[in-house]
Amino acid sequence: MKNKILVTGGAGYIGSHTCIALHEAGYDIVVYDNLSNSSREAVRRVSTLIGQSIEFIEGDIRDAELLKQVFTEHQIFGVMHFAGLKAVGESVAKPLLYYNNNVSGTITLLEVMAAANVKNLVFSSSATVYGDPDVLPIDESAKRSCTNPYGQSKLMVEHMLQDLAATDEGWNLIALRYFNPVGAHPSGQIGEDPNDIPNNLMPYISQVAVGKLKKLSIFGNDYATVDGTGVRDFIHVTDLAQGHVAALNYLEQQKGLTKDCSDKESANKNSTIGFLPINLGTGKGTSVLELVTAFSEVSGQDIPYQFSARRAGDIASCYASADKAKDLLNWEAKLSITEMCQDTWRWQSKNPRGYHSA
Ligand code: NAD
Ligand code: WQD
Numbered sequence: 001m002k003n004k005i006l007v008t009g010g011a012g013y014i015g016s017h018t019c020i021a022l023h024e025a026g027y028d029i030v031v032y033d034n035l036s037n038s039s040r041e042a043v044r045r046v047s048t049l050i051g052q053s054i055e056f057i058e059g060d061i062r063d064a065e066l067l068k069q070v071f072t073e074h075q076i077f078g079v080m081h082f083a084g085l086k087a088v089g090e091s092v093a094k095p096l097l098y099y100n101n102n103v104s105g106t107i108t109l110l111e112v113m114a115a116a117n118v119k120n121l122v123f124s125s126s127a128t129v130y131g132d133p134d135v136l137p138i139d140e141s142a143k144r145s146c147t148n149p150y151g152q153s154k155l156m157v158e159h160m161l162q163d164l165a166a167t168d169e170g171w172n173l174i175a176l177r178y179f180n181p182v183g184a185h186p187s188g189q190i191g192e193d194p195n196d197i198p199n200n201l202m203p204y205i206s207q208v209a210v211g212k213l214k215k216l217s218i219f220g221n222d223y224a225t226v227d228g229t230g231v232r233d234f235i236h237v238t239d240l241a242q243g244h245v246a247a248l249n250y251l252e253q254q255k256g257l258t259k260d261c262s263d264k265e266s267a268n269k270n271s272t273i274g275f276l277p278i279n280l281g282t283g284k285g286t287s288v289l290e291l292v293t294a295f296s297e298v299s300g301q302d303i304p305y306q307f308s309a310r311r312a313g314d315i316a317s318c319y320a321s322a323d324k325a326k327d328l329l330n331w332e333a334k335l336s337i338t339e340m341c342q343d344t345w346r347w348q349s350k351n352p353r354g355y356h357s358a
Contacts, residue, residue, distance in 0.1 A: 004028040004074055005248070008061055008109065009082030010054075011038035013192045014124065014181055014237060016046050018080060020190075021241035023050045027248070030074055032067075033083065034060040037195065041355040045189045061105035064112055071116035078120030078172075078251065079113060080244060081106065084153070087199055088128075088313065091150035102153035103160075110164065119168075121161075122247050125175040125277065127233070129155045132315045136285075139321035140177070140277045147313055158277065165274035172255065172273040174247045179233035179281035179320050181240050183340040184347035191347030192237075193354030202234070202340075205292060206348040209301040216303060218288050220310035225317055229288035233281040233319035236335035236343070243280040246331035281320025282333040291337065298341040299349070 005022055009015045010031030016038075022029050031043060031054055040056075047054045055074075059066040061083045070076070084102045085091070091098040106123075113119060130138050131145035146152045161173040182202040184191030197213070198204045207213045221228040254273050286294075296303045326332045351357040 002026055002028050003077035003252075004030065006030050006032055006070065006074070006076045006079045007082065008032045008079060009084060009124070010080075011035060011040070011042050011056070012082055013038075014178070014240060015080070015082035016042045016190050017185055017237045018082070018241040018244045019046050019054065020049055020185065021238070021245050022080070022248075025245045025249075030055045030057065030070065030076070032057045032059050032061070032070060034058065037085070039193070039355045042190055042193070045355075049185070049187060049189055061109045062101070064108050067109065067112040068115070071112060071118060076116070076118050078118065078122070078248065079109065080122045080248075081109060082124045084124065086150060088148050088150045089199060091153070092148055095149035098149045098153050099156075102150075103156050106157045106160065110160070119171045120251055121171070121173050122244060122251075123157065123161060123173065123175045125158055125177045126151070126154050127177050127179045127279070127281070127318060127320065129158060129177060130318070133318065136317055137283055137319050137321040138279070140279055140324055158275075162275045169274065171275075172251050173275045174251060174273065175275070175277045176243060176247060177277060177279045178240060179235050179279070179318065181237050182234045183236040183238065183335070183343045185238065186343055186346070188343075188346035188350040191344065191351070191354075193351075201232075201288060201291065202344055205295050205303055206344050208303050208305075209295060209299045209345065210348050210352050212352065214304065216292065216305040217308040218292075218305050219308060219314060221307045222310075223316040225287055227287050227289045230314060231285040231287045231317040231319065233284060234286055234291065234337060234340055235280060235282050235333050236340045238343075239282075239333040239335050240280055243325065243329065243331050243333075246325070246329035247278065250329050278325050278328065279320040279322060280325060280333075281322050283320055283322040285317055285319040286337055291341075294337050295341045295345070298338060299345040
């Protein structure tokens with residue numbers, strides 16, 4: 001029997017791509033999502049892409065009873081925990097919502113996992129936990145600090161996971177710190193589908209390219225960077241998805257398990273992982289202007305832009321040291337900025353209104 005993975009937030013942008021990668025790697029999956037920032041259409045399209053119906057449960061990670069039922073009805077090997085709210089600006093306006101959803105929700109999930117004796121977790125952390133870095137590239141030992149409730153919620157969960165691992169060595173807790181995920185599945189069937197006007201750069205650019213938005217504002221052109229605009233480590237979402245499979249493989253290897261072992265007793269033996277933070281980035285920085293130029297070339301569309309004031313809370317540059325992921329997980333990002341733009345454009349031009357285009 002193949003190992004079964006519970007994917008919280010599996011209807012969302014990164015979760016949906018990871019469901020495909022997990023399926024292709026031979027895992028069984030159960031998706032658990034409250035659809036607060038996603039749609040059934042995404043789940044339907046993933047089912048079509050993998051050629052079989054996905055087990056989907058509409059539920060909230062704060063609903064302990066429903067979660068318990070899921071762990072009773074399914075023999076879960078581990079959890080990929082994507083469920084969370086992610087808009088920095090909204091988190092400043094509604095801090096309690098973010099702490100409740102992201103922190104309390106994770107506590108509930110961990111409690112239910114403990115009761116079910118399922119102690120393998122891959123958590124969606126973020127480069128945001130590094131705040132404004134002192135040294136570039138950023139490695140996993142860099143100091144952590146956050147300036148907004150969203151970032152704090154990720155950092156709080158990391159601290160919780162660390163404390164949990166320290167007190168019970170049965171836990172295997174991998175925190176993947178994503179840099180800037182962009183791109184879409186090469187089929188153009190699934191991708192990022194922001195509810196309102198996008199906060200993030202890539203969906204903003206692609207909506208300008210498709211004519212939904214008029215003009216991009218570039219927040220600041222006076223940073224100490226190659227061209228004055230912010231520099232980020234953009235990573236293709238399908239590379240990111242493969243990073244999750246690599247993390248799961250690593251977890252299984254460390255515990256002397258194969259993918260086909262679903263015996264819970266042995267699954268919690270020989271644990272050596274504890275809390276393990278790993279960056280998922282390319283290790284390369286690309287400026288905002290460089291990304292705009294690349295997207296314009298790939299799409300053949302003009303991307304009108306204007307320079308405006310720096311956005312509060314933004315930093316000049318942020319890119320990963322990707323060495324730990326390579327050394328431990330034997331994983332590295334493969335896809336280029338051009339491929340990130342091509343796949344984003346295919347998704348955006350085929351689905352100008354995202355999943356509502358269907
Ligand atoms: P997303 O919003 O597309 O996906 C998150 C999913 O979680 C959504 O489908 C949403 O409906 C679901 N969800 C939210 N709260 C829930 C709850 N209480 N119960 C059940 N489901 C819930 O976001 P994404 O970009 O796919 O991000 C996935 C994870 O990765 C998030 O935890 C996010 O914080 C983290 N992350 C994202 C980025 C990024 O730039 N996209 C970067 C670093 C980390
Ligand atoms: C990238 C660059 C902007 C929009 C955010 C979160 C982080 C993580 C990833 C979850 C910056 C510039 C942007 C626009 C612009 N998410 N920009 N015009 O801020 O690096 O990271 O998403 O964990 O926590 O903070 O990503 O895409 O918003 O911005 O000029 O309309 O693009 O100033 O330099 P960011 P981003």
